[in-house]
Amino acid sequence: MSFINSVTELLQNSNQLQSISDTAVLDTELLLCFALDVDRAWLRTWPDHQPEAIQVKTFKALLSRRLTGEPIAFIIGCQGFWTLNLTVSADTLIPRPETELLVEIALGLDLPKVSRVLDLGTGTGAIALALASEHNNWQLTAVDSQIAAVNLAEINRQNCQLDNVSIYQSDWFSQVPGLISSPQYHLIISNPPYIEINDPHLSAGDVRFEPASALVSGRDGLDDLRVVIEQSPKYLDSNGWLLVEHGYQQGTAVRNLFANAGFTAVATQVDYNNLERVTLGCIRERH
Ligand SMILES: C[S@@+](CC[C@H](N)C(=O)[O-])C[C@H]1O[C@@H](n2cnc3c(N)ncnc32)[C@H](O)[C@@H]1O
Incomplete structure (x- = not known):
């Protein structure tokens, strides 16, 4: 029949x-x-x-x-990330499975029970909300330069019913000093834009539908990583960690940036495709 x-x-x-x-x-x-x-x-x-x-x-x-x-996530308006179902929009990146590695590594760090964590370039709120969902005694601050992304992350925060996340508009650290009384974090985490402006991948596949503000970072793709890595030590507590996602060919450059900024225990971890994807380092002394 x-x-x-x-x-x-x-x-x-x-x-x-x-x-x-x-x-x-x-x-x-x-x-x-x-x-x-x-x-x-x-x-x-x-x-x-x-x-x-x-x-x-x-x-x-x-x-x-x-x-x-057009990416499926934009058509149906949502994307799974970690254990969460997040609303997505064309105002920021669709959260990627690789970024779950950042969350996994953060959860494995030896951090205080009550940690202060800063998520730079939060987009949908993916990283901050995933961490907040795992540790309800952590205090998460999440920022993005795009007000539409801030509003989207706030919608996701409310949908996920997570009260331990505060979301603000900020150009990287510009508004951070005023956000909490003692702006010293135990962990700063970021998946910033890291694609070279002339990268041909920008005109193929899903990324064509995502905004340049979430993807592109100057001629070598490192403009935003430079700002985040160079400025983080000022905002980290002693023994605080910085954890960043980057392009698979940027490992060496990113490790050098970490070393030059005074980080120790600098290491890069590979993603599920065995590509260098996440670098972390620790600040032993506050600057
Ligand atoms: C690669 S997306 C990552 C989004 C989200 N964290 C994730 O992993 O799915 C980078 C995010 O950084 C934000 N961004 C770009 N420049 C920024 C800046 N100067 N200050 C703060 N956020 C910025 C973008 O708006 C975008 O939401």
Whole structure:
């Protein structure tokens, strides 16, 4: 028996996405889930279900957007990160799985039970909210230069019901001294923009839909990392840590920046693809 526009048939539209996506089947499932307001388990349970015409129309419209290359997260308006489901928008980066490594390393550091943590360039709030969800006695301060990102992070904070995160607009550290009475942090964490302005990857794939303010950082991609690394020692407590994400070819340059700024125990960790992705260092003495 054949079904017109059954779940199974609609999922066959994944063929159309093969040329633009490495995850065509998953993408199609997510779009159909969004159109039907169900989860992926439901699709497997009801393969012969025939959605209403309006739902099929919605699904096809979503599929057309994906065919233009628009990221799934922007189409459905959310993205999973750590254990959280975050609202996303075109005002900032879609949180990436690599960035979970930053969270994982931060959680493994030997930090005080009640730690003060600063997340620079918070975007959706991903890093700060993930840390806050794991340690409800940590005090998180999160900043972003883009007011639209600050507002988005605040929406996510409220949705995740996390009271231990405060979010502000700030150009890196510019507003930080006024944010808390003693601006000394046990951990500063950042996934800043780090792509070279002429990097050809900027005109391909998902990043075409993300803002330059979240991606691009000067000719060598290091402009923002320089500011963050050079200024962090002033804001770190003794034995405080700085943890940054960077491009996979920036490891050596970033370790040099850490060493020049007075950090010790400088080390780089590789991501799940075995690429240098996160560098950390400790300030033994306050500057
Ligand atoms: C690569 S995105 C990271 C977003 C988020 N932390 C994440 O990991 O998904 C970089 C973020 O830094 C913010 N940003 C760029 N320049 C900044 C600046 N001068 N001061 C503060 N934030 C900045 C951007 O708006 C963007 O949200």
